[in-house]
Amino acid sequence: QRTMRAANLLLAFAAQWQDLEHLMPPQGGDKVIDSALDPAKPNYSKDKPTLYRERHGWCPYSERSWLALEHLNVPYNTIRIDNTGPGQKPSYFSGQTPQMRWPEGNTQGESMDLVLEVNERFGGDLYPSADVTATADKFRKIFPSKSRPSSRAAFLFGWSGEPLWKSEFERVLSETDELLGSTDGPFFCGESFTAADIAWAPFLERYGAQLPCLHASCLHEGLNARDATKYPHLNSWFTAMETSVPAYACRVQGNPSSWRKVLTMAGFGNAGVPPDVIDRMDDFNVEEARPQSEEERVIEHKLWDDYRSTRSWLALTPSAEAGKTLLNNRQAIVKDTVKRSSSLEGKGIPLDEKNLDRAMRALATILIYGTEDDGKYDELKQASSEAASVNGVYALAKFLDERMCVPRDMGSMSAAAIKRLAALA
Known part of the structure; x- marks a missing residue:
C-alpha cells in the first residue's frame, strides 16, 4: 500500500519551472561578471563602484571589501577574477584582488584601504573612533x-x-x-x-x-x-x-x-x-546537516528579513533563495551533472536529462516552500509534499552540496538548506 501511495505521489508532482518562476521576485540586484567565462572588457558603470574580487570566494582580503559594501548597502557591480585557479585573468585586469574601480575611472587596491574609502564615500559607520x-x-x-x-x-x-x-x-x-x-x-x-x-x-x-x-x-x-x-x-x-x-x-x-x-x-x-x-x-x-532548532530558525528569518528589506530581488526565505538559485541556473547544473554521469552511476541521481530536470524541479519546489512554519509560499505545500517522492531528489541535493562553493554560489544560510536535504539521501 505504501508503494502504491508513493507511486501516486510521483505521478502527481506536476510543478513546472514557470510555476516556480511566477512565485519568485523579478530579477534584480547588482551586476556580477565571471571573467573566466566572460573575458570581454565590460562597460563600467559611471554611477556604481566595481569590485574585482577573487572568483571562488576563497580570498579573505576580497571578503573584507565585499563585506563593507554589503554592510553599508552600497550599490556596486562585481567582476570575479580567477587569480587562484587554473583560469586566466582577463586582459583588462592586472595585479591581485581585491581592487575597486571607482565611477570616475580610477582603480584602488589594498583591502582595508578600500574599506576605509567605501566608508568615507558612502557615509558609513565603520570607523566610529580612532x-x-x-x-x-x-x-x-x-x-x-x-x-x-x-x-x-x-x-x-x-x-x-x-x-x-x-x-x-x-x-x-x-x-x-x-x-x-x-x-x-x-x-x-x-x-x-x-x-x-x-x-x-x-x-x-x-x-x-x-x-x-x-x-x-x-x-x-x-x-x-x-x-x-x-x-x-x-x-x-x-x-x-x-x-x-x-x-x-x-x-x-x-x-x-x-x-x-x-x-x-x-x-x-x-x-x-x-x-x-x-x-x-x-x-x-x-x-x-542536523535539523534546525526553532530558536535557530527564528534568528535566521529575522536576519534574512532585515537583509532583504533593501534587496527586493531576493526570495522571502534563505531556503527559497537556494531554490531560486537552482531555478536560475538549472541549465548549467543539468549540463554539469550530465557531464559527470560516469562518476555518478549508482548514486541515485537520474542521469537522463528529462528525469534529471524533474528531480531539479522537485528539489527547487521543496526549497522554495521550506517548512510549514515558514508560511511564505503556502501555495506550494501540496507540490512540496509530492516532490519529496520524486526519484533522485535528495540524491541530487547531496551532489549539489558536495559540488557547491560558498559564498561563491550562494550565502551560507541558503547552502545550509540544501545540506539539510542532502542528509535525507
Missing part, C-alpha cells in the same frame, strides 16, 4: 608571521606543507580572545560592528572551520576557535557576527564545509591529505 584602525592593525601582530601565503588556507601551513605547530595556533586564539575580552561588548571595538571586525572576520571564520581538522584530538585539547570554555570572548564574537550582522550572515560568510574542502586543495605538501583529517571533515559534515 581605536578601530589600531585594533584592525593588531591582526598582523597576532596572526602567524611565518606561514605560507595562501588564499584558500591562510595562516595554516608552513613552507614544508605541514600545518604550523599546534602551540602557535593556540597562541593566536588565546591572544585574540584576550583582545576581545578587553572591550565592553562582543565585537572588537565594543558593542558595535566596525571595520576592525571586517579586518579579522575572514581569517577567524576560516580558522573556526579549518583548525579542528588539523591536529589529532584537537576538539578535546582546545584547538577549536569556538570553544566557549577556553575562548569565551571569541565564541561570543562568532555568535554576534552570525546573529546580528545580516550582510555577513546572509551573504558574505562562507560555510564550514567549503573551508574544509579547500584543505584538500592547499597545504599538506606532496603527501596528500592525512586520512584522519578527511575523517574529521566527514564528522563535522554530519553535525552541520
Whole structure:
C-alpha cells in the first residue's frame, strides 16, 4: 500500500519551472561578471563602484571589501577574477584582488584601504573612533608571521606543507580572545560592528572551520576557535557576527564545509591529505546537516528579513533563495551533472536529462516552500509534499552540496538548506 501511495505521489508532482518562476521576485540586484567565462572588457558603470574580487570566494582580503559594501548597502557591480585557479585573468585586469574601480575611472587596491574609502564615500559607520584602525592593525601582530601565503588556507601551513605547530595556533586564539575580552561588548571595538571586525572576520571564520581538522584530538585539547570554555570572548564574537550582522550572515560568510574542502586543495605538501583529517571533515559534515532548532530558525528569518528589506530581488526565505538559485541556473547544473554521469552511476541521481530536470524541479519546489512554519509560499505545500517522492531528489541535493562553493554560489544560510536535504539521501 505504501508503494502504491508513493507511486501516486510521483505521478502527481506536476510543478513546472514557470510555476516556480511566477512565485519568485523579478530579477534584480547588482551586476556580477565571471571573467573566466566572460573575458570581454565590460562597460563600467559611471554611477556604481566595481569590485574585482577573487572568483571562488576563497580570498579573505576580497571578503573584507565585499563585506563593507554589503554592510553599508552600497550599490556596486562585481567582476570575479580567477587569480587562484587554473583560469586566466582577463586582459583588462592586472595585479591581485581585491581592487575597486571607482565611477570616475580610477582603480584602488589594498583591502582595508578600500574599506576605509567605501566608508568615507558612502557615509558609513565603520570607523566610529580612532581605536578601530589600531585594533584592525593588531591582526598582523597576532596572526602567524611565518606561514605560507595562501588564499584558500591562510595562516595554516608552513613552507614544508605541514600545518604550523599546534602551540602557535593556540597562541593566536588565546591572544585574540584576550583582545576581545578587553572591550565592553562582543565585537572588537565594543558593542558595535566596525571595520576592525571586517579586518579579522575572514581569517577567524576560516580558522573556526579549518583548525579542528588539523591536529589529532584537537576538539578535546582546545584547538577549536569556538570553544566557549577556553575562548569565551571569541565564541561570543562568532555568535554576534552570525546573529546580528545580516550582510555577513546572509551573504558574505562562507560555510564550514567549503573551508574544509579547500584543505584538500592547499597545504599538506606532496603527501596528500592525512586520512584522519578527511575523517574529521566527514564528522563535522554530519553535525552541520542536523535539523534546525526553532530558536535557530527564528534568528535566521529575522536576519534574512532585515537583509532583504533593501534587496527586493531576493526570495522571502534563505531556503527559497537556494531554490531560486537552482531555478536560475538549472541549465548549467543539468549540463554539469550530465557531464559527470560516469562518476555518478549508482548514486541515485537520474542521469537522463528529462528525469534529471524533474528531480531539479522537485528539489527547487521543496526549497522554495521550506517548512510549514515558514508560511511564505503556502501555495506550494501540496507540490512540496509530492516532490519529496520524486526519484533522485535528495540524491541530487547531496551532489549539489558536495559540488557547491560558498559564498561563491550562494550565502551560507541558503547552502545550509540544501545540506539539510542532502542528509535525507
